[in-house]
Amino acid sequence: xxxxxxxxxxxxxxxxxxxxxxxxxxxxxxxxxxxxxxxxxxxxxxxxxxxxxxxxxxxxxxxxxxxxxxxxxxxxxxxxxxxxxxxxxxxxxxxxxxxxxxxxxxxxxxxxxxxxxxxxxxxxxxxxxxx
Numbered sequence: 610x611x612x613x614x615x616x617x618x619x620x621x622x623x624x625x626x627x628x629x630x631x632x633x634x635x636x637x638x639x640x641x642x643x644x645x646x647x648x649x650x651x652x653x654x655x656x657x658x659x660x661x662x663x664x665x666x667x668x669x670x671x672x673x674x675x676x677x678x679x680x681x682x683x684x685x686x687x688x689x690x691x692x693x694x695x696x697x698x699x700x701x702x703x704x705x706x707x708x709x710x711x712x713x714x715x716x717x718x719x720x721x722x723x724x725x726x727x728x729x730x731x732x733x734x735x736x737x738x739x740x
Contacts, residue, residue: 630686633709634681688712697725708720
């Protein structure tokens with residue numbers, strides 16, 4: 610999980626040896642794993658039950674767990690044939706950070722928020738060409 614910090618990303622794709630995507634792990638998934646379920650949707654309860662060192666304890670418990678224990682197994686994917694409008698709409702609708710690009714059941718790339726940002730900046734240029 611330290612890979613998110615080391616690589617300065619908000620999400621990673623988890624694959625097997627055949628480049629098949631098995632899951633997605635994002636900052637939200639890891640953060641959610643540090644907060645007990647009963648606190649996740651009740652900020653007041655989380656604040657009331659907090660004690661010094663509790664968050665660190667939860668992080669320590671998480672650090673040795675396998676990625677498979679916190680990764681999402683249900684996630685959005687796109688193909689090389691999907692257009693930028695559809696991909697951007699998915700990012701907005703599902704509050705995504707990372708989307709695997711899949712062809713023939715194998716990972717061929719990823720789309721991140723940074724890629725969406727680059728596409729928007731490119732589209733704002735004078736005389737952009739869209740494909």
